[in-house]
Amino acid sequence: MDETAIKDLLESVKSGATSVASALQRLKTAPFEDLGYAKVDHHRALRHGIPEVIYGEGKTPEQIAAIARSIASSGASPVLMTRLTPEKAAAVAAELPVTYDPVSRIALLGPNPEPRGTGYVAVAAAGTSDLPVAEEAARTAEALGTRVERLYDVGVAGLHRLLAKLDALTGARAVIAVAGMEGALATVVGGLVSSPVIAVPTSVGYGANLQGVTTALAMLTSCASGVTVVNIDNGFGAGVAAGLMIRRMYGEAVRVG
Numbered sequence: 001m002d003e004t005a006i007k008d009l010l011e012s013v014k015s016g017a018t019s020v021a022s023a024l025q026r027l028k029t030a031p032f033e034d035l036g037y038a039k040v041d042h043h044r045a046l047r048h049g050i051p052e053v054i055y056g057e058g059k060t061p062e063q064i065a066a067i068a069r070s071i072a073s074s075g076a077s078p079v080l081m082t083r084l085t086p087e088k089a090a091a092v093a094a095e096l097p098v099t100y101d102p103v104s105r106i107a108l109l110g111p112n113p114e115p116r117g118t119g120y121v122a123v124a125a126a127g128t129s130d131l132p133v134a135e136e137a138a139r140t141a142e143a144l145g146t147r148v149e150r151l152y153d154v155g156v157a158g159l160h161r162l163l164a165k166l167d168a169l170t171g172a173r174a175v176i177a178v179a180g181m182e183g184a185l186a187t188v189v190g191g192l193v194s195s196p197v198i199a200v201p202t203s204v205g206y207g208a209n210l211q212g213v214t215t216a217l218a219m220l221t222s223c224a225s226g227v228t229v230v231n232i233d234n235g236f237g238a239g240v241a242a243g244l245m246i247r248r249m250y251g252e253a254v255r256v257g
Helices: 003-015 020-029 044-048 061-073 086-093 128-143 156-163 166-170 184-190 207-220 235-249
Strands: 032-034 039-041 079-082 098-101 106-109 120-125 147-152 174-179 197-201 227-229
Touching: 003 020, 039 061, 061 079, 061 086, 079 128, 086 098, 086 106, 106 128, 120 128, 120 166, 120 235, 128 147, 128 174, 128 197, 128 235, 147 166, 156 166, 156 184, 174 184, 174 235, 184 197, 184 207, 184 227, 197 207, 197 235, 207 227
Parallel strands: 120 147, 120 174, 174 197, 197 227
Antiparallel strands: 032 039, 079 106, 098 106
């Protein structure tokens, strides 16, 4: 339940279409729904602007589908499900009309909202091996109603590839820089743009990369101003942060659904 749903409920009470007792009951049950294995937070969108998102790892397809139904019942659209294997996504799709992207491992119940305004987020990925994390960031941002410009395989080992996309890069309201190895892309991007840079270290790299730890430390110690860093492989977190930035830049209330 978001601001729009509550306003509609209050208007319905005001007009006499809904009784006070009925509205009170809906508000009592609205904060969360207890499914036994999950307490679905229906007020997440009202507080935070984004409905609860389903993290797929560790959950059964049946649990994911039931939680998705509960979230959708509060009026949220789309319902976002992350980190689903193709097998798990197929099982969920047998119960719900979801769309699934195997690269990002994201499933959606319901369509993406229309993008707000003309501003966009640029998602820059250093290499093809970084695409699963980059696509998780991009598709998450799009689910929040954000325009996304994808700039892929623009790592610093071939700097001319990044510079060829300079107009798209500098025109973005925020940039998500996704890289593994030594993570230099975030620093280079941070030195080229005047917008916030959200760096996403990935676990892509050889032994001394330490499954992304080296990349994360390199990004955290970037000499470029305006670079902030999310956790290793956390494309979802970067997509949410960028989406919230875009909304605030347009001076809009932060809400989904």
